[in-house]
Amino acid sequence: xxxxxxxxxxxxxxxxxxxxxxxxxxxxxxxxxxxxxxxxxxxxxxxxxxxxxxxxxxxxxxxxxxxxxxxxxxxxxxxxxxxxxxxxxxxxxxxxxxxxxxxxxxxxxxxxxxxxxxxxxxxxxxxxxxxxxxxxxxxxxxxxxxxxxxxxxxxxxxxxxxxxxxxxxxxxxxxxxxxxxxxxxxxxxxxxxxxxxxxxxxxxxxxxxxxxxxxxxxxxxxxxxxxxxxxxxxxxxxxxxxxxxxxxxxxxxxxx
Numbered sequence: 001x002x003x004x005x006x007x008x009x010x011x012x013x014x015x016x017x018x019x020x021x022x023x024x025x026x027x028x029x030x031x032x033x034x035x036x037x038x039x040x041x042x043x044x045x046x047x048x049x050x051x052x053x054x055x056x057x058x059x060x061x062x063x064x065x066x067x068x069x070x071x072x073x074x075x076x077x078x079x080x081x082x083x084x085x086x087x088x089x090x091x092x093x094x095x096x097x098x099x100x101x102x103x104x105x106x107x108x109x110x111x112x113x114x115x116x117x118x119x120x121x122x123x124x125x126x127x128x129x130x131x132x133x134x135x136x137x138x139x140x141x142x143x144x145x146x147x148x149x150x151x152x153x154x155x156x157x158x159x160x161x162x163x164x165x166x167x168x169x170x171x172x173x174x175x176x177x178x179x180x181x182x183x184x185x186x187x188x189x190x191x192x193x194x195x196x197x198x199x200x201x202x203x204x205x206x207x208x209x210x211x212x213x214x215x216x217x218x219x220x221x222x223x224x225x226x227x228x229x230x231x232x233x234x235x236x237x238x239x240x241x242x243x244x245x246x247x248x249x250x251x252x253x254x255x256x
Contacts, residue, residue: 035120133171143163
């Protein structure tokens with residue numbers, strides 16, 4: 001069993017750095033840089049990936065917060081001002097949805113086919129997301145049900161699953177698989193679809209382990225969390241995309 005621990009807060013003069021924020025920023029940077037590198041290796045211009053980053057982050061934060069307040073904790077809507085407090089409360093699945101919407105709009109506005117960059121995002125997203133999930137584990141912000149499982153964390157009041165840890169492990173495993181397929185040129189043009197199926201399935205199952213006996217428990221709708229409904233959509237899209245004709249990414253002029 002993993003002992004309970006409180007991560008330290010880092011003070012750099014007037015600046016206070018939280019462990020969660022550090023890993024979230026590191027995850028974004030890792031994901032973006034990895035996707036840009038993968039794009040360049042496939043003969044694509046990495047600039048659209050790098051320039052999209054700010055769009056993705058801002059949209060992810062905005063939609064992630066709205067989903068957190070509107071679907072996960074609708075009781076907070078009693079204070080309308082909570083909708084504007086984007087720094088407090090963020091749904092990772094809502095952030096993913098915001099990033100997807102931003103990607104579709106950004107690449108369409110730029111006139112660049114998003115599908116060409118699908119494989120690059122497929123290796124970058126889970127790699128960066130896994131790093132960010134380490135931050136979730138370190139601050140224990142995704143408590144699960146009580147358990148005596150060997151990887152449980154000794155939360156105050158009793159050992160529980162820690163979904164931040166589990167997701168980090170799952171995402172690292174998915175990233176390793178996708179990296180291997182990408183390096184071998186397998187499932188070219190479909191790796192993003194495979195990511196959707198793998199992560200969607202894992203997230204759907206893991207959410208059954210989320211705590212229901214704490215004050216901040218996630219809202220359920222017909223017994224499922226909002227993320228589980230989103231996971232069903234991800235798996236459905238991914239399965240459909242995997243069955244469609246292969247899309248071969250055509251080279252995009254590389255930047256100097």
